[in-house]
Amino acid sequence: xxxxxxxFLWRKHKGEIEIKLKKVEPVKLAxxxxxxxxxxxxxxFLNYFAGIxxxxxxxxxxxxxxxxxxxxxxxxxxxxxxxxxxxxxxxILGAYSKVDVKAGIVISSLxxxxxxxxxxxxxxxxxxxxxxxxxxxxxxxxxxxxxMHCLFNTINVLMSYMRLDEIPAVVVxxxxxxxxxxxxxxxMYFFSRNTIDTHMSRSExxxxxxxxxxxxxxxxxxxxxxxxxxxxxx
Numbered sequence: 711x712x713x714x715x716x717x718f719l720w721r722k723h724k725g726e727i728e729i730k731l732k733k734v735e736p737v738k739l740a741x742x743x744x745x746x747x748x749x750x751x752x753x754x755f756l757n758y759f760a761g762i763x764x765x766x767x768x769x770x771x772x773x774x775x776x777x778x779x780x781x782x783x784x785x786x787x788x789x790x791x792x793x794x795x796x797x798x799x800x801x802i803l804g805a806y807s808k809v810d811v812k813a814g815i816v817i818s819s820l821x822x823x824x825x826x827x828x829x830x831x832x833x834x835x836x837x838x839x840x841x842x843x844x845x846x847x848x849x850x851x852x853x854x855x856x857x858m859h860c861l862f863n864t865i866n867v868l869m870s871y872m873r874l875d876e877i878p879a880v881v882v883x884x885x886x887x888x889x890x891x892x893x894x895x896x897x898m899y900f901f902s903r904n905t906i907d908t909h910m911s912r913s914e915x916x917x918x919x920x921x922x923x924x925x926x927x928x929x930x931x932x933x934x935x936x937x938x939x940x941x942x943x944x
Contacts, residue, residue: 715821715930716797719805727804729796732851739857741900742845746858748893749838750865751886756837757830774870782870787863795856798822798839799846807847811906815843817923824934832938838862841897848904 798818806814819839826835842855
């Protein structure tokens with residue numbers, strides 16, 4: 711449904727949406743890669759928290775580690791990163807940012823989150839959707855978020871082949887604390903040098919955010935929420 715919604719947007723605004731794939735800066739790429747790595751424990755925490763709220767809420771890695779590693783990396787890491795970044799940070803964010811930048815960040819992140827049907831992946835999907843959207847707008851280069859997304863997925867795939875439940879709780883706590891500190895520090899450092907031009911939209915402030923979502927968009931939201939609710943009740 712989210713891909714169909716993006717297709718509607720692309721057909722309607724394809725002449726206006728700018729999807730730039732430019733050469734990356736090694737230093738900036740290293741910073742963003744470090745942010746991604748430090749953000750992994752946050753995703754794991756949100757997934758764990760979702761599991762507490764609902765027995766069917768946590769994301770599962772069972773479907774991933776049943777395949778050969780190389781195949782899993784291609785299918786679950788590389789392909790989704792390229793396709794989803796083009797759809798959400800390219801088409802959807804690009805279309806809505808022409809009207810209102812802040813609404814574009816939230817709306818694209820919401821649709822990205824609802825692409826994932828487990829409560830845990832929805833929670834960290836929205837969190838990273840916001841992060842990727844802001845980075846996409848601050849750098850003006852979709853390549854950065856494609857690489858970050860691919861790195862995030864790759865680490866998740868590799869972890870699905872590991873026995874994380876055998877790691878002592880104190881080690882998990884220390885890693886989480888260090889990663890959280892590193893994430894906050896790196897994000898603050900990056901955005902102190904890379905800012906978003908919130909005035910680049912044509913009609914900022916003239917529309918309420920909820921009025922920006924089209925009829926197809928609300929249908930998409932309703933279907934995604936319904937399916938996720940059904941899965942959580944199973």
